[in-house]
Amino acid sequence: MEKHIVVIGGNAAGLSAASRARRGNKNIKISVFEKTENISIGACGLPYFLGNMINEKEDLVAINAETLKKKRNIDVYTGCKVTAINRDNKTITVSSCNGKEDIRYDSLVIATGASPIIPEFADVNTEGIYTLRNLEDGTAIKNYIRKNNVKKAAIIGGGLIGLEVAEQLSINDIEVTVFELSPKILGFINDNYVQMLLEHIEANGIKVLTNNGIQDILVEDGRVTGLVTTKEEKIDIDLIVFSIGVKPNSRIAEDAGLEIGYKGGIVVDDYMRTSDKSIYSAGDCVQMKNIITNTFTYVPLGTTANKQGKLVGANIVGENQKFRGILSSQVTKVFDFYIASTGLTIEQARNNGYNPVSISITKNDKASYYVGGKENHIYLVFERTTGKILGAQAIGSESVAGRINVLVAAITANMTVNDLNELDLVYAPPVAPVYDPLLIAASQAIKKVNK
Amino acid sequence: MEKHIVVIGGNAAGLSAASRARRGNKNIKISVFEKTENISIGACGLPYFLGNMINEKEDLVAINAETLKKKRNIDVYTGCKVTAINRDNKTITVSSCNGKEDIRYDSLVIATGASPIIPEFADVNTEGIYTLRNLEDGTAIKNYIRKNNVKKAAIIGGGLIGLEVAEQLSINDIEVTVFELSPKILGFINDNYVQMLLEHIEANGIKVLTNNGIQDILVEDGRVTGLVTTKEEKIDIDLIVFSIGVKPNSRIAEDAGLEIGYKGGIVVDDYMRTSDKSIYSAGDCVQMKNIITNTFTYVPLGTTANKQGKLVGANIVGENQKFRGILSSQVTKVFDFYIASTGLTIEQARNNGYNPVSISITKNDKASYYVGGKENHIYLVFERTTGKILGAQAIGSESVAGRINVLVAAITANMTVNDLNELDLVYAPPVAPVYDPLLIAASQAIKKVNK
Numbered sequence: 001m002e003k004h005i006v007v008i009g010g011n012a013a014g015l016s017a018a019s020r021a022r023r024g025n026k027n028i029k030i031s032v033f034e035k036t037e038n039i040s041i042g043a044c045g046l047p048y049f050l051g052n053m054i055n056e057k058e059d060l061v062a063i064n065a066e067t068l069k070k071k072r073n074i075d076v077y078t079g080c081k082v083t084a085i086n087r088d089n090k091t092i093t094v095s096s097c098n099g100k101e102d103i104r105y106d107s108l109v110i111a112t113g114a115s116p117i118i119p120e121f122a123d124v125n126t127e128g129i130y131t132l133r134n135l136e137d138g139t140a141i142k143n144y145i146r147k148n149n150v151k152k153a154a155i156i157g158g159g160l161i162g163l164e165v166a167e168q169l170s171i172n173d174i175e176v177t178v179f180e181l182s183p184k185i186l187g188f189i190n191d192n193y194v195q196m197l198l199e200h201i202e203a204n205g206i207k208v209l210t211n212n213g214i215q216d217i218l219v220e221d222g223r224v225t226g227l228v229t230t231k232e233e234k235i236d237i238d239l240i241v242f243s244i245g246v247k248p249n250s251r252i253a254e255d256a257g258l259e260i261g262y263k264g265g266i267v268v269d270d271y272m273r274t275s276d277k278s279i280y281s282a283g284d285c286v287q288m289k290n291i292i293t294n295t296f297t298y299v300p301l302g303t304t305a306n307k308q309g310k311l312v313g314a315n316i317v318g319e320n321q322k323f324r325g326i327l328s329s330q331v332t333k334v335f336d337f338y339i340a341s342t343g344l345t346i347e348q349a350r351n352n353g354y355n356p357v358s359i360s361i362t363k364n365d366k367a368s369y370y371v372g373g374k375e376n377h378i379y380l381v382f383e384r385t386t387g388k389i390l391g392a393q394a395i396g397s398e399s400v401a402g403r404i405n406v407l408v409a410a411i412t413a414n415m416t417v418n419d420l421n422e423l424d425l426v427y428a429p430p431v432a433p434v435y436d437p438l439l440i441a442a443s444q445a446i447k448k449v450n451k
Numbered sequence: 452m453e454k455h456i457v458v459i460g461g462n463a464a465g466l467s468a469a470s471r472a473r474r475g476n477k478n479i480k481i482s483v484f485e486k487t488e489n490i491s492i493g494a495c496g497l498p499y500f501l502g503n504m505i506n507e508k509e510d511l512v513a514i515n516a517e518t519l520k521k522k523r524n525i526d527v528y529t530g531c532k533v534t535a536i537n538r539d540n541k542t543i544t545v546s547s548c549n550g551k552e553d554i555r556y557d558s559l560v561i562a563t564g565a566s567p568i569i570p571e572f573a574d575v576n577t578e579g580i581y582t583l584r585n586l587e588d589g590t591a592i593k594n595y596i597r598k599n600n601v602k603k604a605a606i607i608g609g610g611l612i613g614l615e616v617a618e619q620l621s622i623n624d625i626e627v628t629v630f631e632l633s634p635k636i637l638g639f640i641n642d643n644y645v646q647m648l649l650e651h652i653e654a655n656g657i658k659v660l661t662n663n664g665i666q667d668i669l670v671e672d673g674r675v676t677g678l679v680t681t682k683e684e685k686i687d688i689d690l691i692v693f694s695i696g697v698k699p700n701s702r703i704a705e706d707a708g709l710e711i712g713y714k715g716g717i718v719v720d721d722y723m724r725t726s727d728k729s730i731y732s733a734g735d736c737v738q739m740k741n742i743i744t745n746t747f748t749y750v751p752l753g754t755t756a757n758k759q760g761k762l763v764g765a766n767i768v769g770e771n772q773k774f775r776g777i778l779s780s781q782v783t784k785v786f787d788f789y790i791a792s793t794g795l796t797i798e799q800a801r802n803n804g805y806n807p808v809s810i811s812i813t814k815n816d817k818a819s820y821y822v823g824g825k826e827n828h829i830y831l832v833f834e835r836t837t838g839k840i841l842g843a844q845a846i847g848s849e850s851v852a853g854r855i856n857v858l859v860a861a862i863t864a865n866m867t868v869n870d871l872n873e874l875d876l877v878y879a880p881p882v883a884p885v886y887d888p889l890l891i892a893a894s895q896a897i898k899k900v901n902k
Contacts, residue, residue, distance in 0.1 A: 012885070045820050045880050059820040160879070291875070302885045303878045324873050331877035340877050369496050369510040401882040402853015405889075406860050408874055413864030422775050423859055424742070426782035426791050427754045428611070429496050431852040434463070434753045438856075 003028045005316055006092060006105035008082045008252070010034030011041055012302050013283025013309035014111030015063065015074075020313025022072045028317070030074045031103070033094055035081040038135045039065060044302050046138045047161065050145075051168025057135055085110075085256035087276055107278055107316045110253055110266060111309060114246035114284035114300050121216055122242065128224030129217065131242045132165060145239065150174055153239040154227055156214055158185030160332045162243035166206050167334050174239075176206045179229065181213030181244075188330070188345055190379050192360065193395045197337055204335045214240075246300060248285040261287040262296035270322040272312045280316065282308035289325040291412060292344060292390060293352045299328040329408050331401050340404040343391030343411050346381045357384045359444045363437040365399045367429035376400055376437040380407075380417065380445050387416035387449040399431075403438050417445035454479040456767055457543060457556035459533045459703070461485030462492055463753050464734025464760035465562030466514065466525075471764025473523045479768070481525045482554070484545055486532040489586045490516060495753050497589045498612065501596075502619025508586055536561075536707035538727055558729055558767045561704055561717060562760060565697035565735035565751050572667055573693065579675030580668065582693045583616060596690065601625055604690040605678055607665060609636030611783045613694035617657050618785050625690075627657045630680065632664030632695075639781070639796055641830050643811065644846045648788055655786045665691075697751060699736040712738040713747035721773040723763045731767065733759035740776040742863060743795060743841060744803045750779040780859050782852050791855035794842030794862050797832045808835045810895045814888040816850045818880035827851050827888040831858075831868065831896050838867035838900040850882075854889050868896035 005021055007014045010032050018030050032039070040062045048054050065076035077094075084093040091102040116131035118124060124131065128148070130141050144150065153169050155162045158180035170176045178185065178201075184194050185208060198208055209229070217240065218226035226236045248265045259267040259275040265287030272280050284300035286308070304326055311321045331340035349356035358381045366373030374397035381391035392407040394400035410420055421442035427434055435443075456472055458465045461483045469481050483490070491513045499505050516527035528545075535544040542553040567582035569575060575582065579599070581592050595601065604620050606613045609631035621627045629636065629652075635645050636659060649659055660680070668691065669677035677687045699716045710718040710726040716738030723731050735751035737759070755777050762772045782791035800807035809832045817824030825848035832842035843858040845851035861871055872893035878885055886894075 042818065042820065042880075042885070044878070044885065045818055048821060048880060053822055054820045164879075301878065303875065306885055307873070327875040329875045329877045330879075331882055332879045333881035338882065340882075342875070342877065367493060367496055369493065369505045370499060371504050398850070398882060399853055401877055402850055402856060405853060405857045405874075405876045405887075408876055409857050409860035409864065409866070412870070412874060413860065413866065415860070415864065419863070422758070423856075423863060424754065424776075424778040424780045424793070425856045425859055426780045426793065426852055427495070427752070428615075428781075428783045429493075429499060430784035431782055431789065431791075431849060434493070434495065434757055436856075 009111035010039030016309025024317030047164035112249035157244035460562035461490030467760025475768030563700035608695035
């Protein structure tokens with residue numbers, strides 16, 4: 001009988017696994033079951049879809065089912081919800097596809113992703129209350145905005161996605177308020193940089209309320225009209241988008257008796273196998289391991305999902321690849337500011353038993369005399385005794401992304417601030433000062449090592 | 452008697468050494484002798500000074516003599532040519548300062564830089580024939596252009612500086628032809644990328660003649676009127692700028708019996724000491740060591756001069772820092788294209804006994820649906836058997852600089868293409884596709900390892 005690889009979930013991790021498995025083996029059967037009607041959605045593009053930078057939803061689709069069948073011989077079943085994994089007889093139960101059906105697998109990949117967290121008092125069936133996780137959400141919000149001529153939106157949660165949505169709605173002439181329950185937005189960024197970003201966002205017309213969540217939603221005729229903040233203030237609002245985080249879709253794994261770990265993520269080994277060696281898992285539904293601390297974390301990102309999925313596909317067809325872990329590297333752009341980070345915050349470093357210290361520098365991203373230079377602010381977290389780099393954050397022009405990526409490589413390679421200081425980085429007036437901001441940061445950091 | 456540190460040369464390497472030594476020791480005497488009237492010139496800005504992006508020559512000066520005296524207690528003597536190093540009695544002979552004088556040193560730093568190479572038939576005293584190495588050159592060329600209403604310029608040499616000058620003259624409405632004796636411009640870049648750049652340059656109105664040097668210069672009334680190419684063609688020209696490379700100013704070191712190495716560069720050990728342990732040397736006058744091959748090379752760059760100078764300053768006051776070597780990392784912008792490289796070319800890799808292979812990929816620098824994305828072309832050289840990364844080149848949007856810098860870190864850390872493939876690089880639609888161009892390059896490279 002032909003070997004059958006079954007994948008639950010038709011997005012980054014699932015399709016990467018399926019495609020990579022096919023590349024490694026032409027003679028197996030590969031089936032993907034996706035509960036929604038859409039597959040291969042570039043979910044990170046959804047804020048820009050809302051903001052009308054992207055008008056056709058097809059532009060968010062990396063590959064469609066027809067192409068997957070034709071070019072890669074992968075069978076994709078959309079609108080098919082997998083309701084159970086039956087490990088004893090190695091089948092999954094699929095509902096709502098063509099009725100109910102049990103399907104045999106030899107290897108199973110759980111790539112069920114994650115679901116947005118919403119508070120109990122919010123009913124997503126109310127018109128005007130949304131999360132933004134998939135194409136259906138994006139389309140619904142867009143339609144709602146158009147139909148109801150939305151003027152005032154509330155974004156609940158001041159993380160990266162919340163800010164991206166805020167920016168995009170704002171440039172579409174919607175008055176936006178961001179509500180953040182904790183004392184600051186972007187909890188993983190140092191206070192000074194958050195303050196810079198905050199001022200920039202507010203100068204662009206977005207209101208940000210920190211220490212301020214919402215405790216209730218006001219509804220009239222089945223539609224949102226306002227909200228009540230945790231400070232008891234009533235605010236008129238036409239649209240609410242929740243962006244307070246996601247939780248792994250690990251229920252089906254848990255029900256099947258697979259081991260569940262940090263924040264509900266499915267436990268996998270370095271080869272991305274679950275506690276059942278016939279079952280792999282990848283993407284936003286698994287717990288992750290931090291490369292620096294070797295401890296578990298949960299930072300679901302598209303980059304990780306793609307890498308893990310690909311690795312699962314390779315291992316299913318007989319390779320033996322290990323996933324090294326993550327650095328929680330992140331970046332976004334909000335108006336003219338780019339903000340990026342990797343590795344540990346100083347608090348995380350402390351909590352993991354390091355004796356960390358930090359520095360921050362500000363430097364132009366071009367030679368001082370070269371027209372058009374913009375500031376880069378770079379913040380390093382490193383070990384006081386050894387200078388080992390533990391984390392980095394940056395805010396400023398687009399070039400901060402590349403500079404944080406240099407630090408991704410540096411941290412992965414266990415470099416110290418001394419090693420960073422010696423890097424033979426490229427220089428020409430149009431792209432950097434003769435001492436690159438990274439080298440300035442390193443030289444400042446060196447002064448704090450061993451003191 | 453107060454310890455006396457004497458520095459020959461008042462630019463990047465010399466002043467870095469002087470300043471760093473002062474930071475390490477407040478109680479020594481530090482004197483810098485500079486043969487020109489200007490110190491601390493950002494020489495890499497000279498093309499942009501020519502092109503009128505920079506109008507005041509002061510903008511090219513990082514620090515002046517007065518500030519060096521006041522803030523760092525460093526005595527700077529400009530217009531003072533050092534004519535000899537007398538190692539037996541530890542003095543230098545200075546001429547043309549206040550007559551002739553012998554000055555005692557305890558530690559000496561030779562930071563004499565490099566001089567432009569010009570062919571025998573070119574007389575730089577002829578009006579209209581220039582090199583571009585220091586502020587005097589830049590000012591002279593600017594004055595000449597203005598006074599003579601220059602319409603047609605020849606740049607001799609298609610290296611980075613030649614191209615920068617060509618761009619800057621061209622955007623100032625001068626008709627520019629670049630003459631390159633070898634078969635291609637930018638010899639350290641692969642043929643395909645050179646071809647792309649060439650088409651871009653020519654589309655912007657610059658003529659590039661390869662396999663075409665010049666063999667004679669036509670002069671009337673002491674002023675340039677034309678040139679004769681190595682193909683015997685006569686071309687009318689108002690201005691000639693030689694940009695065919697530089698040679699180390701090591702004569703004074705050689706005369707003093709110090710060891711001279713690769714391409715005439717002064718030999719230094721890892722601590723930047725010459726063959727006389729009281730004498731250090733740094734910057735464009737020394738031979739350098741390639742980090743990958745551990746062989747000698749000569750790629751004089753401002754970044755290296757600054758790093759080496761700083762290290763010399765530290766070692767003079769009792770530290771014990773080693774200079775790791777260079778990767779010959781380079782970058783520039785020519786019109787809309789940025790071009791960058793680091794490490795070995797495939798030919799260099801071969802010549803150093805590696806079994807190298809290369810790949811090249813093209814990928815947008817933003818998510819496909821994000822407005823404003825531009826292409827990045829990335830070329831990797833790596834070892835066939837191990838995948839160890841040996842070199843990289845890139846051409847495209849400004850972000851290639853940051854991507855090459857990631858590879859600088861990767862090469863320095865001895866990473867393989869597999870390691871590169873695993874890097875947790877930042878991702879958001881405004882700064883990268885979900886698979887960063889670097890990861891795409893890595894995944895393509897992996898397929899060629901061990902084959």
